[in-house]
Amino acid sequence: MSADGQGRSHWFDDEAGPVVRPYAMTRGRTTSAGQHRLDLIAVVVAEPHVDDPEADPSLSPEHVDIVDLCRDTPQSVAELAADLNLPIGVVRVLVGDLVDAELVHVNRPVPPAELPDESILRDVINGLRAL
Numbered sequence: 001m002s003a004d005g006q007g008r009s010h011w012f013d014d015e016a017g018p019v020v021r022p023y024a025m026t027r028g029r030t031t032s033a034g035q036h037r038l039d040l041i042a043v044v045v046a047e048p049h050v051d052d053p054e055a056d057p058s059l060s061p062e063h064v065d066i067v068d069l070c071r072d073t074p075q076s077v078a079e080l081a082a083d084l085n086l087p088i089g090v091v092r093v094l095v096g097d098l099v100d101a102e103l104v105h106v107n108r109p110v111p112p113a114e115l116p117d118e119s120i121l122r123d124v125i126n127g128l129r130a131l
Contacts, residue, residue: 045074
């Protein structure tokens with residue numbers, strides 16, 4: 001912390017701009033109300049009925065930014081965090097809020113354990129050819 005010539009102290013450098021703590025953006029929450037499971041590669045898609053998210057007074061600027069980014073092109077949670085320069089945990093909470101408000105939906109990747117084994121698929125193809 002430094003002091004200016006008039007005895008006031010500065011908590012941050014003037015060039016750094018305004019500083020907002022991540023927990024302020026999520027109102028101190030670490031999870032969303034719906035407890036949505038959001039992997040880094042889960043894809044967030046804006047709902048087609050959402051016209052102007054800025055008109056909703058309950059949305060924060062970060063919520064609006066997420067909807068705007070997902071409107072044209074679906075984005076993964078990791079891409080949103082990188083584009084918005086926010087921690088993953090904050091983006092997960094904000095996306096969870098938007099899912100609860102039905103402004104976006106999330107397409108989750110298929111877990112590797114649920115993917116079919118390649119050898120089983122080959123056996124099926126060979127069995128079909130044998131018919």
